[in-house]
Amino acid sequence: MANSKSALKRVRQAATRTAQNKSLTSRMKTLRRKTLEAAASGDKEVAQKSYSEFTSTVDKCEKNNIIHPNKAANLKSKTHKHLSA
Numbered sequence: 109m110a111n112s113k114s115a116l117k118r119v120r121q122a123a124t125r126t127a128q129n130k131s132l133t134s135r136m137k138t139l140r141r142k143t144l145e146a147a148a149s150g151d152k153e154v155a156q157k158s159y160s161e162f163t164s165t166v167d168k169c170e171k172n173n174i175i176h177p178n179k180a181a182n183l184k185s186k187t188h189k190h191l192s193a
Contacts, residue, residue, distance in 0.1 A: 129174050136165045136175075140187055147190045155191055162187060 110116045139162040146155035163184055170180040 129172075132165065132169050132172070132174055136162070136169055136183075139165055140183065143187055144190055147193075159187060159191060 110119050139158055143155055143158040143162050146158055166175070166180045166183055169175045170177050175183075
């Protein structure tokens, strides 16, 4: 366990950041699943709308260094490929 005041503060900061990152990551995964399900069912309008939200969330994760830029590009590319098919 942390012994100094600064180490305790770092523990608190890490917990806060972990919660925020987990929230964004979970939202990203949920939106991707929603997009793929809409594309599979053939509902183009819902798929496009959820894809737009998904890409926005992925870009936010990338900007905040939650995911690597290449992973963000791969996720968007693979999801878009399912929409086109």
